[in-house]
Amino acid sequence: MQKTGDIVLRPHQEEAVEAIVRGLDIPPGKRIPGAGLRATVVAACGTGKTFMAAAAALRLARGGRVLVLLPTLDLLTQTAREWRAVGHTGPAVAVCSLEDDVHLWQLDVRSTTSAPQLALWHGRSPVTVYATYASLPVLAEAHRGEDGLPMDVFDLVVVAAAHRTSGSAGKAWADVHHQEVIPAMRRLYMTATPRIWKERPPRSRTERGLYEAQVAVVDEETAGRTRRVRDALPCELACSMDDEKVFGPVVYELSLASAVSRGLLAKYQIVVAELTDPVVTPDRLVGEERYEERLRGERLAAMQAALLETMAAHGLKTTITFHHRTIEAEAFAEDLPRVAARLHSVDPVRHPERVWAGWRGGEHQGDRRRRVLEDFGRRAGRAVLANCKVLSEGVDIRAVDSVALIDPKGSSVDIVQAIGRALRQAPGQGKMATLIVPVFLEEGEKPEDILSSNSYGPLIRVLEGLRAHDERAVEMLAIPQENQKRLAEPSLPIGPAPAEGEEETRLLLRFAAPRDPALIAKWISYLVLNTERQDWRRGVEAAHRYRQREAQLDVPYEHVEDAYPLGRWLSDQRRAYRAKTMTGEHAAELELLGIVWDTADAAFAENLAAARAYYALHGTLSAPRHATALDIPIGQWLTNVRRPGGLGKDPGRARRRADQLAAIDPDWNPREHGWTVDWQRHHAHLKQLLAGGARLKDVVPGVTRHGEDVGRWLASQRRDWDRLIEEQRRRLGELGVNKAVRAHKAPAKAATKSGPRKDGTAFQKGLEALRQYVEREGGGVPGRTVVERLPDGTEHRTGIWIANQKARRDRLDAEQLRALAGLGVEWAV
Known part of the structure; x- marks a missing residue:
């Protein structure tokens, strides 16, 4: 795994960073489109999109101008903290209403809502700007420079919760897409729940009503990937996330289903809390309004008791409830302790006397929201946090084991964002999350009435929302379970029954009363899936x-x-x-x-598959040590197999494995040719650029491929042509590369009698560059042509520096020699 700042990226995050950098490469000739380069990442809630974006920004715009846009103030402060941890330690400013915020002050991030002030502070200098979407007008004004201080273009704009910017192209938050409003070299859109919109043509009233309903669609060209939701948009042009002109191509995708199968997110079960709808007689004196108020109150009380009963039945400790209205979230939390006390008096063993309850709403100040989150789940015992529209996206909270969708009226995006609260888990935790869905049945309804009942609408909405992002799991419900032993149980496993002796840990759909699996399968197929695909x-x-x-x-x-x-x-x-x-x-x-599970070559075969996947993307196996593919640290593995004995002790097996690697890339081990992995990787990238139609004269410093500055590397090859070995010169010559024509230089000044000047600062800078090379390549000494780009943005000719130190090693002191020897320089020992 690669360490970035204080954070160690997980393999899937490293893979995402590589994809982002690859997707936002500067093309030959620096022909950046007028609208800037754009790319989208789709990754499930809780898989670390913040770290992905922060690490990618370090590679794409280190020491540059970066804008990070976020939907809420809570997410802004959290993101600033996490970006600092990843390594963005330079100047920073928050464009939002959190002036004099103690948390931002501790991070050395000052705040403003003044466009002239923003332009005065950071009009042209390197900076990381954190801003809410609501502050887009301030940023736009700063770029216009009406006060004579226009802001410079951003090197990178990161758009978090990018689905919030889709929809109407005319809404305020859509300004982030417009280059004339927020000019940027690159835009990176991050989301867990992409939304696809389509302009609605004029239709009859009946057709319009049908068209307005959300429907799930599958992109046939990306079968098996995340299912997207297509919404109707009236009157105006839609800003849809399948429009690459706006959002760019999807460069990395990690679906909810894939994240669960990889163990990145918890497995989950759906618990249906079936309640009898209270019978409330309308008050003739007050009328319908009074009736609706009393009905909501009765339903709220029933849901409070049902939630506590469900927590007791399944051993749940922490639950977040999601409400559509703030007033109901507040009422739910404030009255919950009274309901808990009443249940305790009836059954003190099953129900504790006290239950912690709190609520959060969008109108709360930041300090209050933080205090509520700090208290939630801190003490032993059960805790319930009622929430209305402030915890759905991004904000990290203490781990919870369940969420309750008290009022699932939102879109599938809202539902999946809410469910994501419970799916977060520590690596390898093996947690089972619970999704609680209350359903009110009409008086006299029976379990077998499910096919014709309208009462299960909330459950249908939740399953449709899940299916948009975890299609396979929900479709498995449409397959009747034949295990008769389970017909009497009030639960239905999604997927085949476990083998004898196995513990049931798969996704379950649990009802309060037993259900016939065949009946449920028919119901799912008819009302949710309409498909037989498995x-x-x-x-x-x-x-x-x-x-x-x-x-x-x-x-x-x-x-x-x-x-x-x-x-x-x-x-x-x-x-x-x-x-x-x-x-x-x-x-x-x-x-x-004929699948192979566990033979001596099974692990090698899996790594070979990852190597093949890496080559398909990069055209070379000269991967840097931090590279990943298929969740495998392929860069480290390739480094290991290149070492003596890395292919195994058995000569026959080693030859066979070497042949398998050579079948993918004949130059998989460039050290056998006499040059470094770094040189081979850049050479491969140059070949790819030229094969793609680029002209050699357009590959100048600043032109990148897979995030590597190929133009700078090419210039160094021409400059140091005489230091290359014959085979390197031959390979470059095949691409049309020749030795650079050097300008005549004046004779160098003679050295003083005391010899070369000893510059401790230059030596330390050289050590820093050498250490960076060793950490990236897994060891070895850089060749003369290697140039390292340091964190401060400067370039260091590390290979030549090493050669110079060797030439003057008799003048290095003992401390300098020890430092070089510690980094693997053999002649310094």
């Missing part, structure tokens, strides 16, 4: 076709079989097998097809 069966059928054709099941990760991502699916199955979450029935079926 991911497991599709995967097995694709594997069978591949096996029949190829006579083996060694499927490359990137292979797609008849529009189905078979290689990725098989990789997921191997991961499930190792984690012991696969049933014996599934394992046996795959073994009949």
